[in-house]
Amino acid sequence: MAETRRSIENAGNRVTTGNQETGQQWKAVPAPSIPEHERPPRLDLRSSLAVRVARLATSMSRRLGLGSGGMIGGRIAMALQPRLLAQLATGRSIVMVTGTNGKTTTTQMIAEALRSNAATVTNATGANMLDGHATALISQLDAPFAALEVDELHLAQATEQLQPAVIVLLNLSRDQLDRVGEIRTVQASLRRALQQAPQTHVIANRDDPNIVAAAVDHPSVTWVSGGVRWKEDAQNCPRCGVFLSDLEDDWKCSCGLHRPPADWIVTPTGVIDPYGVSHELPLRLPGHVNRVNATFALAAALHLGCEGEAALRRIRTLEQASGRYSTIRLDGRQVRLLLAKNPASWLEMLDLVAHNGKPLVLVVNSREADGYDVSWLWDIDFSVLRDRHVLVTGDRALDLAIRLRYEEVPCQVAPSVEEALRLLPAGEPDVIANYTAFRDLFAGRDQK
Amino acid sequence: MTTEAVRIALLLPDLLGTYGDRGNVQVLAQRMKWRGIPSETITVLSSADSVPESCDLYVLGGGEDVAQIAAVRFLSRGPGLKRAAQRGVPILAICGGLQILGTKFTTGDGAEHSGLELVDAVTEPGSKRAIGEVSTQCTLGDVGMLTGFENHLGRTRLGGSTQPLGRVLRGIGNGVAEAEGAVAGHVVCTYMHGPVLARNPKLADLLLEWAIGEPLEPLPELPELPALRKERTRQPLRQRK
Numbered sequence: 001m002a003e004t005r006r007s008i009e010n011a012g013n014r015v016t017t018g019n020q021e022t023g024q025q026w027k028a029v030p031a032p033s034i035p036e037h038e039r040p041p042r043l044d045l046r047s048s049l050a051v052r053v054a055r056l057a058t059s060m061s062r063r064l065g066l067g068s069g070g071m072i073g074g075r076i077a078m079a080l081q082p083r084l085l086a087q088l089a090t091g092r093s094i095v096m097v098t099g100t101n102g103k104t105t106t107t108q109m110i111a112e113a114l115r116s117n118a119a120t121v122t123n124a125t126g127a128n129m130l131d132g133h134a135t136a137l138i139s140q141l142d143a144p145f146a147a148l149e150v151d152e153l154h155l156a157q158a159t160e161q162l163q164p165a166v167i168v169l170l171n172l173s174r175d176q177l178d179r180v181g182e183i184r185t186v187q188a189s190l191r192r193a194l195q196q197a198p199q200t201h202v203i204a205n206r207d208d209p210n211i212v213a214a215a216v217d218h219p220s221v222t223w224v225s226g227g228v229r230w231k232e233d234a235q236n237c238p239r240c241g242v243f244l245s246d247l248e249d250d251w252k253c254s255c256g257l258h259r260p261p262a263d264w265i266v267t268p269t270g271v272i273d274p275y276g277v278s279h280e281l282p283l284r285l286p287g288h289v290n291r292v293n294a295t296f297a298l299a300a301a302l303h304l305g306c307e308g309e310a311a312l313r314r315i316r317t318l319e320q321a322s323g324r325y326s327t328i329r330l331d332g333r334q335v336r337l338l339l340a341k342n343p344a345s346w347l348e349m350l351d352l353v354a355h356n357g358k359p360l361v362l363v364v365n366s367r368e369a370d371g372y373d374v375s376w377l378w379d380i381d382f383s384v385l386r387d388r389h390v391l392v393t394g395d396r397a398l399d400l401a402i403r404l405r406y407e408e409v410p411c412q413v414a415p416s417v418e419e420a421l422r423l424l425p426a427g428e429p430d431v432i433a434n435y436t437a438f439r440d441l442f443a444g445r446d447q448k
Numbered sequence: 449m450t451t452e453a454v455r456i457a458l459l460l461p462d463l464l465g466t467y468g469d470r471g472n473v474q475v476l477a478q479r480m481k482w483r484g485i486p487s488e489t490i491t492v493l494s495s496a497d498s499v500p501e502s503c504d505l506y507v508l509g510g511g512e513d514v515a516q517i518a519a520v521r522f523l524s525r526g527p528g529l530k531r532a533a534q535r536g537v538p539i540l541a542i543c544g545g546l547q548i549l550g551t552k553f554t555t556g557d558g559a560e561h562s563g564l565e566l567v568d569a570v571t572e573p574g575s576k577r578a579i580g581e582v583s584t585q586c587t588l589g590d591v592g593m594l595t596g597f598e599n600h601l602g603r604t605r606l607g608g609s610t611q612p613l614g615r616v617l618r619g620i621g622n623g624v625a626e627a628e629g630a631v632a633g634h635v636v637c638t639y640m641h642g643p644v645l646a647r648n649p650k651l652a653d654l655l656l657e658w659a660i661g662e663p664l665e666p667l668p669e670l671p672e673l674p675a676l677r678k679e680r681t682r683q684p685l686r687q688r689k
Binding site for chain 1: 461462463465466467468469470471474475478493494495512514515517518579580581597599641642643646647670671672673675676679
């Protein structure tokens with residue numbers, strides 16, 4: 001193993017022993033306060049009833065094939081007992097994850113990491129508003145940990161109800177402008193959420209000026225540095241609008257906002273921890289973007305008292321996150337499924353497929369959950385696909401085809417993904433799809 | 449035919465680049481390339497000193513309130529854009545770009561700001577955001593029907609010699625007198641994203657003809673364009689969740 005080692009002499013910190021498998025050593029970042037996990041939340045009569053009804057509704061919803069059951073139980077329970085969420089949260093350590101991209105994957109990494117220590121519930125179905133949180137918390141009342149993905153605009157509400165131990169702020173970039181609104185609005189709402197939660201520890205991306213603007217005034221922040229791939233939403237100071245030069249480096253605005261020093265630094269193969277110790281991150285999930293996600297997960301797990309090596313071993317087992325990066329069979333053909341729903345995530349996914357020469361299908365829908373406007377297709381640099389023949393499909397295949405033609409990318413419109421697959425040469429295609437397209441493909445995969 | 453490269457200025461994409469409007473410049477440049485005419489794209493960021501005067505076509509996109517105010521500050525710094533407009537150089541401004549080229553605009557917080565006065569247009573916040581497909585009958589040449597996507601709170605009233613770019617067939621547009629966009633001389637403003645020139649290449653070619661001062665050979669239509677324009681302008685189906 002190439003990583004540097006450092007003797008660890010400080011007996012005051014929890015220290016794992018060197019791991020047999022990777023030989024890596026980790027120090028835990030001292031956790032300021034870890035609540036007792038022995039007590040399951042105490043529920044009053046009304047709440048207990050609400051929980052029982054909710055569980056029934058969730059299992060009915062699944063059995064009848066109405067949905068994944070991620071929301072319905074929570075929705076019913078909260079209608080029966082409005083104070084339920086606060087009661088469900090009592091005595092638990094909750095990690096909330098928000099940001100534009102990487103929420104689902106990072107939440108699942110955190111859930112895995114926390115399971116190295118104790119039982120953990122999570123809203124793995126992506127139901128990332130309060131009803132989804134209630135459903136997750138109800139699913140196992142005595143689980144001491146919860147890893148919850150939170151919609152960017154619902155962080156304030158969720159924080160108020162659930163009093164999380166940790167909030168993870170990944171990144172902010174343009175996404176569904178006709179639903180979510182512009183980034184400064186989202187940033188301001190995150191900032192308000194953090195103001196309400198001075199006791200919560202924040203783990204935030206120091207390379208994203210929008211995240212820094214939201215988190216910098218909080219009293220307790222761990223800063224993660226993973227670089228900034230998509231820059232178009234970060235070129236001007238989120239506070240005052242002045243142009244930020246050196247976005248790749250130590251950017252500093254005349255208003256005082258500047259890039260804070262990093263606690264964790266993601267490298268081309270791994271990560272450097274707050275003590276300056278390098279660790280490898282041999283993940284199954286591909287790309288730099290997942291090393292960044294894993295670093296957030298490690299930082300959160302260590303803050304809550306997990307051991308680094310045990311947490312990493314768990315994170316490494318993830319092969320897919322709710323279908324993201326998974327290899328599935330569609331109509332009998334094996335494909336890799338990638339989610340890209342806005343310019344920043346398209347950039348990351350195009351990086352993954354750029355030079356692999358595999359057959360490629362791009363799918364773009366524009367339903368409510370995607371946003372109805374697809375002008376953002378023009379923010380994406382598709383020129384890496386110029387020597388490829390690309391199949392395009394989805395509700396907005398025509399917009400996508402026009403976009404590709406102006407970039408001189410050879411393309412062909414197909415009426416459906418299945419039809420596109422039939423038109424492709426042999427090999428295992430990559431399918432990059434935006435939100436509802438991805439969701440439908442994953443749900444419609446061939447069951448073995 | 450001119451042998452020098454056509455200089456297309458993309459103004460302030462760092463401030464007014466929220467809605468994919470940079471695509472308009474890609475469309476303009478590529479349509480010149482397909483005709484074998486060289487073009488050069490000059491990106492003017494807010495870190496520049498001022499707007500260069502010597503370009504043949506200027507393109508502005510839409511952005512957020514804070515960005516709009518910063519953009520007005522930047523564009524007022526030198527006479528570049530005003531002089532270009534006076535010389536008849538085409539300027540395309542989208543959404544927030546429309547608002548700041550007008551006489552004045554009121555932001556969401558109620559504050560009133562002076563615009564650059566290249567078109568006679570006053571913008572105030574409406575009661576709710578206009579979001580959705582918009583189509584119009586264009587008032588210019590043989591451009592015909594325009595299609596785009598609008599997403600704005602502002603309602604814009606035109607005055608003086610400023611004409612609308614189109615009459616609204618579907619959507620909100622300026623929200624006043626069935627007008628959409630604004631035209632004064634070769635200054636063309638619209639609320640349409642999409643980007644507008646990708647969906648409406650006739651408008652792109654008209655701007656290019658104004659830029660080089662002579663007619664252009666028509667290009668073969670992209671195979672997906674007629675179907676795309678038809679799909680975007682027909683009455684909406686019930687939106688699927």
